[in-house]
Amino acid sequence: MNARSLRFRMTAWYAGLLGAxxxxxxxxxxxxxxxxxxxxxxxxxxxxxxTIGQELLAYVGARGDQYAVTEMxxxxxxxxxARFIRVTRQNGKVLYxxxxxxxxxxxxxxxxxxxxxxxxxxxxxxxxxxxGPVVLQGLTYVAPNGERFLIETGAAYQLxxxxxxxxxxxxxxxxxVFLLGAVAGGLILVKNSLQPIREITKxxxxxxxxxxxxxxxxxxxxxxxxxxxxSLNRMIERLEEAIQHxxxxxxxxxxxxxxxxxxxxxxxxxxxxxxxxxxxxLEMIGNALEEIDRLSKIVNQLLIISRLDAGQAGIERLxxxxxxxxLDAAEQMRLLADEKDIVMSYAIExxxxxxxxxxxxxxxxxxxxxxxxxxxxxxxxxxxRVSGQREFAHLTVSDNGIGIDREALxxxxxxxxxxxxxxxxxxxxTGLGLSIVNSIAAAHDGHVxxxxxxxxxxxxxxxxxxxxxxxxxLCSKKEMTSEPISx
Amino acid sequence: MRILLIEDEVKVAAFVKRGLVADRxxxxxTHDGKEGLEFVSSFQxxxxxxxxxxPGLDGTSVLRRIRAGDSKIPVLILTARxxxxxxxxxxxxxxxxxxxxxxxFAELLVRVKALLxxxxxxxxxxxxxxxxxxxxLLQQVKRNGKRIELTxxxxxxxxxxxxxxxxxxxxxxxxxxxxxxxFDGLTNVVDVYIRHLRKKVDDISDCKLIHTVRGVGYAIRDxxxx
Numbered sequence: 001m002n003a004r005s006l007r008f009r010m011t012a013w014y015a016g017l018l019g020a021x022x023x024x025x026x027x028x029x030x031x032x033x034x035x036x037x038x039x040x041x042x043x044x045x046x047x048x049x050x051t052i053g054q055e056l057l058a059y060v061g062a063r064g065d066q067y068a069v070t071e072m073x074x075x076x077x078x079x080x081x082a083r084f085i086r087v088t089r090q091n092g093k094v095l096y097x098x099x100x101x102x103x104x105x106x107x108x109x110x111x112x113x114x115x116x117x118x119x120x121x122x123x124x125x126x127x128x129x130x131x132g133p134v135v136l137q138g139l140t141y142v143a144p145n146g147e148r149f150l151i152e153t154g155a156a157y158q159l160x161x162x163x164x165x166x167x168x169x170x171x172x173x174x175x176x177v178f179l180l181g182a183v184a185g186g187l188i189l190v191k192n193s194l195q196p197i198r199e200i201t202k203x204x205x206x207x208x209x210x211x212x213x214x215x216x217x218x219x220x221x222x223x224x225x226x227x228x229x230x231s232l233n234r235m236i237e238r239l240e241e242a243i244q245h246x247x248x249x250x251x252x253x254x255x256x257x258x259x260x261x262x263x264x265x266x267x268x269x270x271x272x273x274x275x276x277x278x279x280x281x282l283e284m285i286g287n288a289l290e291e292i293d294r295l296s297k298i299v300n301q302l303l304i305i306s307r308l309d310a311g312q313a314g315i316e317r318l319x320x321x322x323x324x325x326x327l328d329a330a331e332q333m334r335l336l337a338d339e340k341d342i343v344m345s346y347a348i349e350x351x352x353x354x355x356x357x358x359x360x361x362x363x364x365x366x367x368x369x370x371x372x373x374x375x376x377x378x379x380x381x382x383x384x385r386v387s388g389q390r391e392f393a394h395l396t397v398s399d400n401g402i403g404i405d406r407e408a409l410x411x412x413x414x415x416x417x418x419x420x421x422x423x424x425x426x427x428x429x430t431g432l433g434l435s436i437v438n439s440i441a442a443a444h445d446g447h448v449x450x451x452x453x454x455x456x457x458x459x460x461x462x463x464x465x466x467x468x469x470x471x472x473x474l475c476s477k478k479e480m481t482s483e484p485i486s487x
Numbered sequence: 488m489r490i491l492l493i494e495d496e497v498k499v500a501a502f503v504k505r506g507l508v509a510d511r512x513x514x515x516x517t518h519d520g521k522e523g524l525e526f527v528s529s530f531q532x533x534x535x536x537x538x539x540x541x542p543g544l545d546g547t548s549v550l551r552r553i554r555a556g557d558s559k560i561p562v563l564i565l566t567a568r569x570x571x572x573x574x575x576x577x578x579x580x581x582x583x584x585x586x587x588x589x590x591x592f593a594e595l596l597v598r599v600k601a602l603l604x605x606x607x608x609x610x611x612x613x614x615x616x617x618x619x620x621x622x623x624l625l626q627q628v629k630r631n632g633k634r635i636e637l638t639x640x641x642x643x644x645x646x647x648x649x650x651x652x653x654x655x656x657x658x659x660x661x662x663x664x665x666x667x668x669x670f671d672g673l674t675n676v677v678d679v680y681i682r683h684l685r686k687k688v689d690d691i692s693d694c695k696l697i698h699t700v701r702g703v704g705y706a707i708r709d710x711x712x713x
Contacts, residue, residue, distance in 0.1 A: 074658050113542055126633045165697055178601070254568060254569065255567040255568070257587060258567035258587075258588040259496050259499065259567060261588070261589040262496075262499050262588040262589040263496070263498040263502065263565075263593065264589075265589045265590075265592075266499065266502035266503065266506070266592055267502055268702070269506075269592050269593070269703060270505060270506060270589065272504055272700070272701075272702065272703060282701060283701065285701070285702060286701025286702035286703075287701075289701070289702025289703060290701075290702045290704065292702075292704070293658075296580075296589045297671075300569070302673075303569070307570075310673070329669075332640065332670070333676060335640070335674060335676075335679050335680060335683060336607060337639075339679055359667065359668055359669050360669070362667070362669035363669040365669075366669050366670050378563050388514070388595065447529075468648065
């Protein structure tokens with residue numbers, strides 16, 4: 001599981017907090033219980049000692065030692081109750097000492113005599129008596145005849161220790177099991193509550209400018225996720241409106257501009273074919289027709305750019321072998337270079353594939369080569385390079401032509417920008433070639449870099465995301481089905 | 488041959504009709520989609536030229552209704568819309584050809600002729616124009632019996648010109664047939680190739696066959712004939 005996912009983090013926090021709370025609770029309960037049990041034991045031992053003093057030892061002077069011994073054995077039977085009782089006279093002589101209990105929880109003979117603990121209420125002491133620990137309490141009793149006794153009572157500590165240990169065990173086992181259950185439950189809970197978000201993500205990744213009419217799934221739960229989905233849907237709706245606006249606009253523009261152009265062209269062509277004309281009129285008509293041709297090219301290219309910029313609408317996504325494409329385009333334009341004695345050379349890495357629109361990518365090459373040939377003097381050099389660099393494909397066209405001025409360089413992708421206004425108008429371009437290259441590269445998630453020096457030579461590099469090797473075959477079936485579209 | 492032109496732009500309809508009539512076609516014009524549909528069901532046409540943006544009933548709907556009537560009549564779409572999706576949806580609706588405005592009339596004429604002579608076209612393997620001879624099987628060109636060596640592109644260009652001999656072909660038409668649409672709009676590649684072709688084909692003879700029609704394009708024809 002991704003450690004940064006909401007699901008992991010929420011569960012980890014929740015489990016951590018719950019664990020800490022359980023630990024705190026367990027410790028408090030354990031400590032409280034242990035104190036309570038100890039205190040209870042002490043009180044019972046002290047109480048017993050006091051009773052022995054008041055009810056038995058008070059009459060020792062009158063009824064004799066044997067009476068006390070018998071009474072103690074009978075009423076307390078310490079051997080059966082796993083208790084320890086020892087009564088010591090002032091002179092150190094032991095009046096009574098119980099023997100080891102029947103259950104063998106301690107060995108009474110191992111308990112050492114108390115030292116100097118003659119006043120009432122001294123703290124309990126623990127003695128390890130062979131078989132097990134014993135907790136002892138003692139108090140001094142002064143009989144009515146003035147005789148002083150040290151009464152010690154004790155009990156096997158094992159009972160309390162056992163009880164505390166079983167509680168410790170219960171907590172040590174119970175808390176992790178409980179925590180584990182809570183984490184599992186939490187994971188399921190978080191997963192369930194994040195499920196709509198996962199679906200929203202999945203659907204959002206599917207929605208492109210082509211399928212902008214689709215919407216995210218909304219589960220009517222009234223919670224934050226529903227609100228998120230609803231507001232995302234409203235955002236997509238606004239995007240859809242914007243995209244529709246753009247495509248409606250370009251459709252309107254194409255209609256509004258192309259219809260008059262069609263009429264102009266048609267009428268002038270009809271005029272040109274109506275003979276006889278004097279040469280001068282024919283020349284004028286021809287001029288007008290050439291300008292109409294240029295105007296319609298500009299309209300077409302503006303529309304191409306605005307569509308490309310509006311998103312990937314109309315862009316095919318099929319594997320394209322960039323090297324083959326470059327060679328093909330260059331070969332088809334070879335004569336243009338030959339005319340100016342420009343030497344064309346190639347450095348093509350094999351099997352460089354990108355995902356894209358064959359026709360548009362070829363247009364990139366044609367535009368770049370056209371520029372390079374146009375702005376390179378007779379006898380110049382021109383190189384086409386295709387290479388793969390990490391996850392990018394580099395397509396480079398470099399020449400040793402006139403180069404681009406430093407101040408012109410940042411503007412060359414702007415529409416209708418001409419570095420050398422007087423010169424390029426006569427060469428018949430539309431001033432949109434590099435803008436188209438830029439827009440096509442952007443629509444393919446790539447970019448264009450230009451390097452040029454004023455002394456001459458320009459290098460244009462188009463960087464496109466490389467299609468990982470081996471994936472070009474995966475989509476080759478699609479290529480056949482979409483053939484009619486590219487017609 | 489009778490052609491129905493459904494086009495709401497009166498001036499476009501006018502010059503298209505004029506041009507087609509000059510080429511000896513009978514042309515009916517209507518400016519409305521619904522009316523066009525009635526024309527199609529009332530008369531026997533050999534071809535329909537259909538605009539997409541029409542008042543009343545739009546072009547695609549007209550096309551669908553024509554095809555719903557089980558009519559095999561060829562339909563050429565003539566429109567200012569050039570989106571790929573427009574093209575695809577109209578071809579799917581049963582269009583036979585698609586031409587984007589603005590267009591050269593010569594191109595419309597070539598396409599109309601292509602649609603009207605559908606079916607098995609008799610493509611002879613050799614085309615002749617005066618003393619120029621092009622053999623499609625051997626991909627060989629001879630002028631006055633002498634062989635001319637051409638590059639592949641030069642050959643395709645000459646073949647396209649000769650198979651449309653006498654007709655003016657616009658640069659766009661030549662680009663789309665001999666190169667592809669990615670060359671559209673930028674280069675003077677056609678002019679350069681025509682120049683080279685002329686050097687090889689026309690410079691060796693006194694009779695020039697390749698002609699430039701200023702502002703329109705190129706044509707190959709024998710002007711010595713009346």
